[in-house]
Amino acid sequence: MDFRFFDPGAKTEISQGSLPHWEQANAYYFITWRTADSIPADVFEKWHAERCTWLRDHGIDPTLEDWQREVEMLPERDHREFYRLFTAKWHGMLDECHGECVLKQPRLSEIVEENLRHMDGEKYQLEAFVVMPNHVHVLAGIRGRGEMQSLCRNWKRYTAGRINALLGKSGQFWQWESFDHVVRSLASLEKFKKYILDNPVKARLKAGEFRAWAKPK
Template structure:
């Protein structure tokens, strides 16, 4: 399958929860999901308030479904500033290791890895992934409309069931909503790949506390 990078002129399916979700046909995505207890409530509320204020200052209403469409046509400098102020900070909060961080356990991390690998090369094509103690990053090419969210939902549902069973508990394991980003360029694809590979090092994790993989070049 030949995958494409984000095309502003192409048909884009947009859905909205607390975060916007954009999908295009046969595209690369950087996807993140996290454990339900991985983000302190006060820090999350402060992050959202500051993000929304930043967007409104540039004429973007964060409450509308497709605010990200307007965001994408901002000047490059503004978009880079947004990612430095908010995307990088979001990831830094995750790397602080809040919550139980049960994915440090090798057997539970392997549950997530096995789920990601199961249909690799058949329903999607993995470029890289990392299973951190309280969150997961995946870089993948996905074909078909609506397939990215479907795969993400399947990964989360299956792994939550298996991990809860192993822990002898029930209830919410993952945060309901995931973060996903359409990859814009080959350079961005490489940047996300490097981020995934370096994430355990940046978070100062020990061998065995994470699962990481990237497709050989």
């Protein structure tokens, strides 16, 4: 099956929690999920409050489900500023390696990798992934409409159960919400792939403290 890049005119499923979620049929996605202790609650709440204030200052109601569409319609200067202040900053906070960072342990990161590869080529097509000490990035084409969030929940549910069992723990392992972005172009797909492969270097991780892979060209 051929996967598509974001189409402004196509049907889009939109849902929202602290982060917005957009889904289109048979699309490419860049998805990030993180451990529950990866960003301190007060740091995340400050980031979220600052984002809401910025949106309101630019005439956008952050409580609307489609506020992200309005961000896309802003002048390029404002759009870049939003990315720098909020999207890039959010990912930067993850790379600071807060929390226990238990995914540095190869036996635990292997669980995530095996689970990602399990249905590759069936429900989705992996393009790249990296398992970092406290978060995971996945770049993939996902089949069907409205499947992305369900698939992500399944990944998290299975791996959390396995990892908690090995650690002798129970309770929440992953943060409930994930960050996801519908990929807009081939250039963006390659940009996300490079970001994934460069992420361990940027975070100054040593060999064995991460797992990274990208589909050969």
